[in-house]
Amino acid sequence: MFRFKLSFLFIINLMVFHLSVNAQSNNAVLAKKYQTLVSKAEISDSGFISIHLNDNNLWLEIPDSIMGRDLLIGSRVEEISSTKNAVAGQMMHNPMLVRFSQDDKSVYLHVIDTEKVMDAKDPISISFDRNNIQTIYTAFKIEARNARNDASVIDVTKFFSNQIPQISPFGGGGSGKVIPEVTKTTYARAYDGNVEIITQMGFMGKRSQFMCSLHRSIVLLPKEPMQPRLASAQINYYEEVRKELSSEYMDVKNYSYIRRWRLEPKKEDIQKHKNGKLVEPKKPIVFYVDNSIPEKWKPFIKAGIEDWQMAFEKIGFKNAIIAKDYPVNDTSFHANDFTNNCFRYITTEKANAMGNHWIDPRSGEILQGDVLFYHNVISKLYQWRFSQTAANDPAIRGNMNDVSDEIMGELIRYAAAHEIGHSLGMKHNYRASYAFPVDSLRSPSFTKKYGTAASIMDYARNNYIAQAKDKGVGLTPPLLGVYDYFAIKWAYQPIYEANTSEEEKATLNRWFEERSKDDMYLFGAKNGMGDGTLDPSVLTESLGNDVVKASRYGAVNAKLIMKNLIEWSAADELGDDHLRWMYDGVIKQYNRYFKHVEARLGGVFEFDLTNEMHPEKYVAVSREKQKEALDYIMDELLGQFDWMKSEDLEKRLGSLDEEIIKAQGKKIEDLLNRAVLVRMYTCTTESKDPYAVSEYLSDITKRLFNLSAKKQSTDWVRNLQVEYVKGLQKLLKDNADKSGHVFNNLIMADIHSELESIKNIAIKRAEKGNENVKKHFSFLTYILE
Template sequence: MKYVLLLVFALSLQMGLAQDKNTKDLDSILETMPKSEGLITTFFEDDKLYFKFPEEILEKDLLMVTRLKQLPANYSAYRNAGSKTSEQMIHFVKVGKSIDLVQVLTTNVADEDDPISLSVAQNNLNPILASFPIKSEEGEDFVIEVSSFFNADSPSFNIIPDGLKSEYKIGKADDKRSRINSVKSFPENTEITHTLTFPTSNPPRGNSTNTFTFQINHSIIALPEDKMQVRYEDSRVGWFGLRKYNYSSEALKADEERLIRRWRLEPKDEKAYARGKLTEPKQPIVYYLDPATPEKWRKYFIQGIEDWNSAFEKAGFKNAIQARVAPTKKEDPDFSPEDVRYSTVRYVASTTRNAVGPSVSDPRTGEIIESDIIWYHNHLRSYRNRYLLETGAANPKARTLDTPEEEIGEMMRRVISHEVGHALGLPHNMKASSAYDVEQLRSGSFTQEMGIAATIMDYARYNYVAQPGDKNIRFVRKLGPYDDYAIEWGYRYFPNSSPEQDKDILKSFVDKRSTDPMYMFGGRGNDPNAQTEDIGDNSVKASTYGLSNLKIVAKNLDSWTTSEGEDFDNLEELYGEMLGVYRRYIYHVVSMVGGVHETLLHKGQEGIPYQAVDKTKQQDALEFISDNVWTPQYWLVDEALVSKFAESGKLESLISINKGVLNRLTIAKRLNRMWDTHSTLPGNGLSPQELLDALVKDILTSRTTPDQVERELQKHLVHQLIELEKDKDLALELKGHSLSLQNELLSNFKTKMNTNTKVLKAHYGYMMKMLEEALDD
C-alpha cells in the first residue's frame, strides 16, 4: 500500500511539474508575442491567438458582433462590407479547467428574488458556443487559446446563410486558405479580423476560381454596467423594439413587455433641461463618414445626418446628433469602421440600388450602442430615373439624365435622413403620406414648409401630384411633424422617474395626438392609406394627377434621355421603369377596393379602429380602373417610342399589366376578406358580389367591339371566374355567385355570336367553349 501511495505521489508530482513546465513554456511564448491590452488582453502572432483576462471578465455581460469586412464580387445584393451577420450577448464561464463561451438568452426574464426565476433558468439553458481549455492560470488571470475558434466557420457567426450555401453549393472552410489577420484590444472592446476561404461548385457568373474568400470582423464589447433605463413601447407610435416575457408579472400569465430601442441621451445640465432650455447631451450621437465617400457628396450626407437635430430639439436637446469625416490612418491609426465604438455611414461600391440603416443594441435594455448606415453607389441611378419619370412633367430640372449635382445631393441627403431615422429607432410609417390633402401637394408654400408627407420614414419619395404650371413646388421629401413627435416621445428625458411613471406621462402625450392624421402611425396591411410610394389622402385623385404627368413624360422620354449620336439603351431602361411607375399608380387605387381603414387606438379614445372603405370610394376606384386599365392605354406602347429599342411591340407588356391588376382584384383572399368585412365591420363597404358584377360588366358585357388587348383581358376574366368556382378556399356563397355569372355569360356570348366579324365570332366561340367545358365538369 505504501508503494502504491508513493507511486501516486510521484505521478502527481510529475504531472504538476509538467503543468508548471507547460505554464512556463507558455509564459515564455507569450512574452515574445505582440500584445494588445484592453478589455481582453490578446497575444497574436503567426495565426496563433491567445486571450488573457482577469476573473472579473467571467460572466460579465458582453456583446459579440460579427460583420463582413470584405467579401466576394457578385456574392449577394444586400450583403456588403459592413453587413452584420450576427449579434449576441455572451459570457465567458469557468467550468473546471475550461472556459466556456456561452450565448446568453435574454427574452424570458424574472426578478432574481422571485422563486419562479429558478424555473426560468432551468427552461432557458444558454447554448455553449465553444469551450477552451485553460492554458495558464496566474492568480485571477486566465489564458486560453482561441485560434481554432476564429479560424472556423462557427455556426454562431452566421457568415453565410443556409440559402446561399445551398445556392452556390459552398463547402467547408479550407484551413489552408483561412487565417487570423489582426487583433486589437481597447478598454471597452476587442476586435478580431480573420479570413475564411470556401470552395464553391456553383459560383456566380464571373467567378472562375470556384472560391469564395471573406474577411470577417468580430467586435467583443463590454455592455454598460450602468444599464440605461428602459422605455416601454406604445403601439400607436412606430418604434423598433425588443420583446421580453416577464414571468414575475402580476398578470395571470407571462406578461409580454416591449421595450423600445434608442440611444442613451441625458442632458449635461439637468437643471437647465428641467427649466425647458435646450441642453447638449452628455454623449451625443456621432456618425463618421466612410473615407470612400466621394468628396462632392459628403456635405449632403452630413446634412442628412444633422437634419435630425431639429427633431431632437423638440425633445429638449441641441447638437444631439453630429456628423464627422472619419480620421485618416495618420490622425488615428486605431480607428476602424468595424469597431462598434464608432457609428459610420458606409459608401459601398455595388450595383445594388438601395440604402439601409441597421444598428446594434443592448439586448437587456434596448440601448442602441452603434449603427452603420449603408449607401449603395447605384442607388444614385434609381433616384435619377425616378426623379425624371415622376416629376419631369412639372419640374424642368428633372428632364435629363445628367441631373444637376444639387438635385441629386438633395435626394441623397433625404435618403440618409431616412436611414438615420431607422438607426434612431424609427420603423417605416406608411400611414403618414395620407395626412396631406392631395390639393395641398400642388401648393408651393405648403410643400416648402411641410414637405410631401408627415414623415421622412414613409416611402413618399417624390411629389408626382404637382402639375405643370404649379409654382415653387417641393418635389423631394423631408422630415415632417410626425418625426418631431416620435423623437420627442422616444427621447424626452425624465429625471428621477421609473419606467412605469414615464409610461404614464407618455401615454397622455400620445392620447392627445394619435388620432390626428399628422401623427398617425400605420403599417401596410389592407389599409389603402398605408401604402408604399404613394402621397396624398385620395389615391384616385393622386393617381389621376400622376398619370396625367406620366403621359407628358412618355411623349418626351426620347428627347430627355437620348442625345444625338447615342444609342437607345438609356431610353429602353427608362421605358421599362416607366411601365413600373404606371403599374404603381394603378395599384395604389386597386388597394382601395376591399380596403379596410385602420386607426391605432387605445380604449377611451374616440374613433373606430377598423372600418371598411366606403362603397362610393370603392366605386370611384373601379371607375378609375375601368378608364385607365380596362380601356387599353396605347400611349404606353406608342410605336414612335417603342420602335427605337424593341424589335417587337410591347402589347404583351400592356396585357401582362392588365392581367396582373385583374388577378389582384379577383384573388380568393381578397374576395373572402370583402365577404367577411362587409358583414362584420362598420362602414358601407362594397360586397365581393358587387365587385364581380362590376368587373363582368366593365370588361365583358359592356364592350361590344373589343380590340385585341380587350379580348385578352376578357378571356382572362372568364378564366378567373372558372378558377374561382374551383378554388377550395373561396367562401361557398361566392362560389355560387361565380357559377351564376358563368351561366349568364354563356347566354350573353351566344347572343354575341350573331356578329358579322369573324374575329369576334371566334373570340366569343372560344370563351363559350371555356365555359361549357367548365360547367360540364
C-alpha cells in the same frame, strides 16, 4: 464514533492539503506556459481582454473579473471577393449576448437569452431557473495563467476560423465550406471596452470558391444597463421583446423596449437641461462618412445625417448627432471597429441603401450604427424623381448626367436622412403620407412647409400629384417631418421625474393624447393585418389621403411623361438602353397607382383606439369607396393603351404589344385575387355597408362587356375579356392559393353564376358585329362550355 469523526476530518484535511499543493503546482505550470506564450507572440495588446497573436495562433487573456460579465460578440464583413451573399461592412445578424465562466481546467462561453424574464425574489423563480439554464456554446481549455494569477489564457484560433451561425454574415443558410488552408487570423487589437479580430477565410460554395475577411468584435457591456423605455404600438421604433412570468398572474406578460441611443446631459448640465436650456450630450452620436464617397456628394450626405440635429434641439440637445469624414493618416482608426458608426459606400450594381444598428439586448440601447449606401441607389433616386415629377419639373428632364448637383444632392440628402432614421432606432411609418389631403400636395405654400409626407420615414418619394400647370409646388419629401420631431421627443427626451420605465408611461401616454386630434401623428408600420386584409392608409410609395384621386393625378402625369419620353430622357444622347430603363421606370410608377387603389377592395382601416379622430380600431372601406376604386381600375384598363407605345418608341425598343397584353393579364389577376374576394366576403358579413362579391363581379362584367362597337373591336378589350373569363375559371378549378386563402361555397357560387352570365352574353354576341368580334365571342363560348 467520536474517533471515526476525527479520522474522517483528518482524511478530508489531508485531501485539501494535497489539492492545494496540486493547485499551486498546476498554477506554476500555467504561469510558466504564459511566459513562453507571451515571449513567442508576434503581437500582444492589452485591453479589457488582452490578445496574443503568433503565426495564426490567437489567444485571449481573460481576467477573472470579466467572468460573469455581459458581453457581445458580433461580426461584419471586412473584405469580400463576391458580393452575392454580403458586402464589405455589412452585418447580417444582431450580435450574441454572452458571458464567460471558468473552472480550474476550462473557460466556458455561455449564450444568454434575454426574452424571458422573472424577478429573482419571486417564489416561482426556482422553477424558472431550472427551466432556463444558460446555454454553453463552447468550452476552451485554459492554456496558461498570467503572472498575477488573475487571468486565464485560452486558444480561440479554431473558434474564429470557423463559421459561427449566430453571427455569420451570410444569413441563416451559410455560404459554403471553410477552406482551412487559406484561413488565418490577420489582425487583432485590444481596447478598454472592446476587442477586434479579423480572420481571412476561404469558402468553397456549391459552384465556386470565394474569399472573405470577417471582422469580429467582443464588447464589454456596462454593469448597469441603460434604463429602457417601454415600446408602444403608436410609435415607429424597433423593439426588444420581453416575456415576463410572475406568481402574481397566471398568464405571461408581454411587453417590449424600444431601441434608442443613450443620450443624456453631462452631469454638470442636468439642471440646465431640466430648466429648458440647450446643452450638448454627454456622448454625441458621431457618424463617419466613407472616404470613397465622391466628394461632390459628401456635403449632402453629411447634411442628411445632421438634419436630425433639428429634432434633437427641440428636446434640449445641441450637436447630438455629428457627421465627420474618415480620419486621414490615423492608424488607430478602423471603420469596422465596434466603437465607430459609419456611413459606408458600397460599389455594387445593387440599387439600395439600408440603416442598421447593434444594441444592448438587455435594455434596447443602441451601441453602434451603420448605413450601407449602394452606388446604384443614386440612379434609382433619379429614376424615381423623373418618373414622378418630370411632368411638372423641366429641371429633371434631359441628360441625367447634366441634372444639377443641387437636385441630385437633394435626393441623396433625403436617402441619407431616411437611413439614419433607421440607425436611430426607427421603423418605417407608412401612414405618414396619409395625413395630407391630396389637393394640398398641389399647393406651393403647403408643400414648401410640409413636403410630401408627415415623416421622412415613410416611403413617400416625390410629388407625383402636382400637375404640369402647378407652379412653385414642392416636389420632394421634407428634411424632417412633423411626426419625426415627435418620434425623437418620445424616444429620447429624458423624463426626470420617472425613476423606472413603468413610471414613464403616464408622461408618454399624455404626449400621445395631446396629439390625438391630428393625423400627422398617426403611425402605421404594416401593409396588412396578417390575414391578407389591406389597410389603404398604410401603403408604400403612396401620397395623400385618397388613393383614387391621387392615382388619377399620377396617371395623367405618367401619360404626359410617356408622350415626351424620348425627348425628356435625352435618348438621342444616352441611347436606347437608357431609354428602355426610363420607360420601365414610368411603367412601374404607373403600375403602383393600381396597387394603391386595389388596397381599397375589401380593405379595412386599422387605427389605435386612443386616437380621438378615429375612435374605432377597425373600419371597413365603404361600398362607395370600393366601387370608386374599381371604377379607376376599369377606366384605366379600358382606356386607349396607345399612350404606352408609339411608332417612335417601338422603333427604338421593339414591339411593346406583348408586354402590354401581359400587363393586362396581371391586372385582371389582381382583381380576381383570392385574398381580395375573401376580404370582400368577410366584410359582407361584418360591415354595415358591404360590397358583396356578387356585386363586385357583376360590376367588372358590366364594365368589360357593355361597350360600344368601336371599343369592343380593339385587341386590348378582347384580350381583357379572355383574361377575365380564364381568371374566373381558374378560381373555380383551384379552390385555395399558396397563401391559404380558401373559398367557401357561397363565393364559388358567385363565380359560377358570373361565368354563366358571360356565357349568355358571348352566345348572343357571337352572331353580331364584324368577323373579328364574332370570332372572339365564338372563342369565349367555346372556352365557357
